[in-house]
Amino acid sequence: MSHADHQAQVAVVTGGSSGIGLATANALLRAGYRVAFFSHQPDRVIAASDTLSARHGRGRIFSQAVDLREVAAVRGFFAEVEARWAPPAILVCNAGYSPKRNGGRVRVEDVDPDEWQDVLSINLTGALVCCRCALPGMVKRRSGRIVFIGSLAGRTIPRIAGAAYAASKSGLLGLSRSIVSEYAQFGITAxxxxxxxxxxxxxxxxxxxxxxxALSRIPIGRLGHAEDIARAVLFLAAPQADFINGAVLDVNGGEFTP
Structure with missing residues (x-):
């Protein structure tokens, strides 16, 4: 696909103001996509938008402060994206929350039910809400790419993350399989x-x-960079990846090899 074709496509990135989300937004912009992103902290959204605009121009960037727990606000964001540009062709569900206690994981017996619900509302239910917003437009155009940012904690025994985070990231795999079973016929991959x-x-x-x-467990001998994940997302979002569906791409330096 040419640069001009990419410019006609819209990508939405949740949690796009820092870390993996920001790196992913930057990679998609560099590839020629128009990128809309949100995060819940207004100051970070503004800073990220300014950074990306300086690199790529403000015309291909749209950002807002949105709390994933507020369904009406999420729906409003997607409606604004569609009104400005077009329904998203790519959805990257990256936003995540991992509570800690004194810098460490929260033991199962210490998990507060309200905190558990909060984590699932952001990491899992938030992803579902975004998919519900993006899927109708993808069905209409009979093409779409959904990429979930999961975690090693959702693939094997979690060593750092607590139960709520691990459960939410495991849940994304079930959501992905459900999308595969229902929407592959429309040219949509998850x-x-x-x-x-x-x-x-x-x-x-x-x-x-x-x-x-963690470093002692990684055979390649370094921690990962946000750009490592962004490159994987860019690959799965590309038209050439249309036969990859329902897959999990582990990007961990060899720490976990299923």
Whole structure:
């Protein structure tokens, strides 16, 4: 697909103001897509939009502060994207929340039910709400790419993340399979990128005890970068990936090999 063809396509990235989301938005813009993203912190949204606009021009970027737990606000964002440009051809569900206790995981017996619900509302239900907003336009054009950002914690025994985060990321795999079973006939694919330990704000300082321990488990000998995940997303979003459907792409330096 040519650069001009990409410009006709719209990508939506949730949690796009930092870390993996910001790197993914940057990669999609660099490839020629128009990118709409949101996050829940207004100051971060503004800063990310300014950064991306300086690199790619403001005309191909749309951003808002949106809380994924507010269904009406999410729907309003997608409606605004469609009114400005077109229904999204690509949806990247990246936004995630991983609560900690004193810098460490929350043990199962310590999980607060309200916090559990909060994590699932953002990481899993939020992804469902976004899919419900994006799928009708994809069905109409008989083409679409949905990429979920999962986690190593949703693939094997979680060593750092707590139960709520692990459960929410495991749930994305079930949601992906459901989309495959119902929407493949419309040329829509749903795949998951499962990052290992990535050096982002969410992961904390690279020299923290948790990150040093994670590094000791990674055969390639380094923590991941947000750009490592962005490149995987860009691959799955491309037209050439149309026969990859329902897959999980593990990007973890070899820490987990199923």
């Amino acid at each position: 795949n998951t990128v499962a990052p290992g330990r990535i050096a982002t704000d969410m992961a904390g300082p690279t020299d923290s005890p948790a990150n040093r321990e």
